[in-house]
Amino acid sequence: xxxKLLFKDELKxxxxxxxxxxxxxxxxxxxxxxxxxxxxxxDIPFSIMTALVVSTLGGTLAAIMLAVSIINxxxxxxYTLFVVRPIKRKHLLLSKFLAVYTCLxxxxxxxxxxxxxxDYFLGSLPPEGLLxxxxxxxxxxxxxxxxxxxxxxxxxxxxxxxxxGVILVIYVGNQLSALPMLSISMELSISPLLPQVLGFxxxxxxxxxxxxxxxxxxxxxxFFVGMVLVVILLAASIAIFHRKEL
Amino acid sequence: xxxxxxxxxxxxxxxxxxxxxSSLVILDKISKSYRGYKVLNSVSFHIxxxxxxxxxxPNGAGKTTTIRILVGLLRKFEGRLQIxxxxxxxxxxxxxGMIGYLPQHVSFQRWRTVDHALKTFGRLSGLDEDILEExxxxxxxxxxLSDVRHKKxxxxxxxxxxxxxxxxxxxxxxxxxxxDEPMAGLDPENRYKVKQIIRELNRNGxxxxxxxxxxxxxxxxxxxxxVLNRGQIMHIGSMDTLRTKLHSTNDxxxxxxxxxxxxxxxxxIAGVKGVEYPQPNKLLIHLEDxxxxxxxxxxxxxxxxxxxxxxxxxxxxxxxxxELYIRFINGGGNQ
Ligand SMILES: Nc1ncnc2c1ncn2[C@@H]1O[C@H](COP(=O)(O)OP(=O)(O)OP(=O)(O)O)[C@@H](O)[C@H]1O
Ligand SMILES: [Mg+2]
Numbered sequence: 001x002x003x004k005l006l007f008k009d010e011l012k013x014x015x016x017x018x019x020x021x022x023x024x025x026x027x028x029x030x031x032x033x034x035x036x037x038x039x040x041x042x043d044i045p046f047s048i049m050t051a052l053v054v055s056t057l058g059g060t061l062a063a064i065m066l067a068v069s070i071i072n073x074x075x076x077x078x079y080t081l082f083v084v085r086p087i088k089r090k091h092l093l094l095s096k097f098l099a100v101y102t103c104l105x106x107x108x109x110x111x112x113x114x115x116x117x118x119d120y121f122l123g124s125l126p127p128e129g130l131l132x133x134x135x136x137x138x139x140x141x142x143x144x145x146x147x148x149x150x151x152x153x154x155x156x157x158x159x160x161x162x163x164x165g166v167i168l169v170i171y172v173g174n175q176l177s178a179l180p181m182l183s184i185s186m187e188l189s190i191s192p193l194l195p196q197v198l199g200f201x202x203x204x205x206x207x208x209x210x211x212x213x214x215x216x217x218x219x220x221x222x223f224f225v226g227m228v229l230v231v232i233l234l235a236a237s238i239a240i241f242h243r244k245e246l
Numbered sequence: 247x248x249x250x251x252x253x254x255x256x257x258x259x260x261x262x263x264x265x266x267x268s269s270l271v272i273l274d275k276i277s278k279s280y281r282g283y284k285v286l287n288s289v290s291f292h293i294x295x296x297x298x299x300x301x302x303x304p305n306g307a308g309k310t311t312t313i314r315i316l317v318g319l320l321r322k323f324e325g326r327l328q329i330x331x332x333x334x335x336x337x338x339x340x341x342x343g344m345i346g347y348l349p350q351h352v353s354f355q356r357w358r359t360v361d362h363a364l365k366t367f368g369r370l371s372g373l374d375e376d377i378l379e380e381x382x383x384x385x386x387x388x389x390x391l392s393d394v395r396h397k398k399x400x401x402x403x404x405x406x407x408x409x410x411x412x413x414x415x416x417x418x419x420x421x422x423x424x425x426d427e428p429m430a431g432l433d434p435e436n437r438y439k440v441k442q443i444i445r446e447l448n449r450n451g452x453x454x455x456x457x458x459x460x461x462x463x464x465x466x467x468x469x470x471x472x473v474l475n476r477g478q479i480m481h482i483g484s485m486d487t488l489r490t491k492l493h494s495t496n497d498x499x500x501x502x503x504x505x506x507x508x509x510x511x512x513x514x515i516a517g518v519k520g521v522e523y524p525q526p527n528k529l530l531i532h533l534e535d536x537x538x539x540x541x542x543x544x545x546x547x548x549x550x551x552x553x554x555x556x557x558x559x560x561x562x563x564x565x566x567x568x569e570l571y572i573r574f575i576n577g578g579g580n581q
Contacts, residue, residue, distance in 0.1 A: 002370055009366055013357040076353040081414060084317050085370040086342040245320055 002087040006095035027111035055141040059148030070156025143226030150233035276325035300464030301457040303474035309457040346420030352411030371418035425456035497563035517542040
């Protein structure tokens with residue numbers, strides 16, 4: 001109950017903030033420029049490069065926004081009025097994480113879709129592997145942003161000051177959020193994993209899950225690495241926040 | 247003011263609190279240290295249902311620390327604390343809905359409006375949606391903030407934010423209200439208003455604890471006061487008992503028309519314990535506990551006049567409450 005309420009509140013707080021304004025307008029702008037200028041991205045597919053640029057930019061901003069917001073609110077003792085009420089402390093962090101992630105995910109997806117539309121109108125659609133490329137592009141961007149946001153929460157909880165927080169986000173945050181990218185360089189093929197696992201228990205894959213096996217391994221790997229990192233970072237943040245005297 | 251050894255000092259009362267069924271809050275030998283530095287030293291007192299308790303002490307005495315322990319924000323301390331028979335902080339969640347708390351430095355998220363903040367806090371405190379609106383309207387009316395209901399909190403003045411802090415504390419009709427210096431930084435009108443609100447809530451059954459450094463702030467609304475100094479309780483009881491304890495009329499204030507040259511040793515007069523010289527033409531004479539005021543007065547006047555001084559005024563010295571309190575605190579610290 002308190003999570004839903006706080007989430008709605010935080011969403012209200014974030015979506016109108018200056019940084020978000022920049023994202024709503026800035027990200028599509030970057031994508032447009034990128035597509036119009038069509039830089040030579042070497043071995044890396046163009047769509048992945050776009051996703052990387054968008055999510056690095058968006059992710060860094062999300063992380064900074066979350067970290068700064070948490071550090072400031074900690075310093076101003078804003079949380080005291082919350083924690084003396086019957087709520088769970090972890091909801092304070094989760095609501096922030098979810099709010100920023102939601103805003104950013106929407107901005108990112110919109111920006112990437114704009115890129116696709118541009119490609120379509122400029123007639124530069126790559127003929128083969130379009131679906132998997134596009135899916136991968138989205139998966140990569142959304143995973144990286146999720147990790148960045150979780151990094152932002154973690155740094156917000158542990159940093160003693162805004163300055164330290166921002167430095168940590170820039171130097172540590174970006175490294176961590178790049179981890180889901182590993183799948184690009186790794187030739188991973190784990191697509192048939194699900195039927196194998198289920199088969200091991202004598203089960204067959206329910207048809208509604210069949211689509212999962214169709215998804216290329218790299219996408220699932222990206223999601224997997226992203227999820228694991230997010231869970232670890234948020235769990236650690238919550239544990240530390242719980243012990244803090246606010 | 248310079249302190250003299252001759253001052254009669256009240257003794258520290260280390261009464262064991264007597265708990266009874268009507269005790270809403272029981273603090274039993276609460277101690278708290280920060281890195282080996284003891285901030286609270288075996289603080290014990292109890293607050294009965296219906297009390298308005300003033301928690302008085304100078305800067306750094308440990309008032310905020312005690313209060314933060316009371317509302318469950320500080321969870322590491324020694325001693326035993328119970329509210330409504332429920333141990334704190336172990337089972338504080340069971341109490342969260344019945345406590346209203348105004349921190350010493352209240353602050354709100356920057357982007358919230360008054361209305362938005364109160365709605366969120368009301369909901370989090372468990373107020374039903376159908377009474378929330380009405381309740382907010384009523385409370386804002388009570389604290390005279392209705393005009394700024396849709397303003398952003400960052401655009402309010404410091405005093406207004408403080409009052410809004412009070413509003414969020416009383417919004418959910420708490421049974422126990424804890425206010426950390428609710429009147430600090432407020433203008434006289436608002437101080438009066440806060441007192442009125444405390445009185446009104448108390449009449450409707452709310453038990454209140456509030457801290458202050460200023461004795462005069464609490465004197466007309468408290469049923470009981472606790473005086474804290476350097477982490478130790480120095481007095482618990484009614485304002486009157488403290489006043490009696492503090493009050494000493496055994497001082498005489500003398501103003502001469504010229505400078506006093508200290509040619510005479512006034513302490514050789516029977517009954518005079520010590521002399522202070524607050525100003526060149528002023529004497530403050532401290533008398534023994536059991537003296538005949540008329541006789542000593544006559545002797546002092548005689549001696550001064552024999553030396554050629556002319557006396558402009560000669561009055562038994564009655565320090566104001568604040569002065570007595572400061573003496574009490576300073577004296578207690580030395581004991
Ligand atoms: N987090 C902390 N770490 C170290 N020392 C602390 C901490 N919080 C409080 N103290 C110390 O504890 C003592 C009591 O502080 P407290 O805030 O309880 O005093 P107070 O009576 O509320 O004072 P004031 O009237 O100025 O608000 C002070 O000496 C203060 O320095
Ligand atoms: Mg204080």
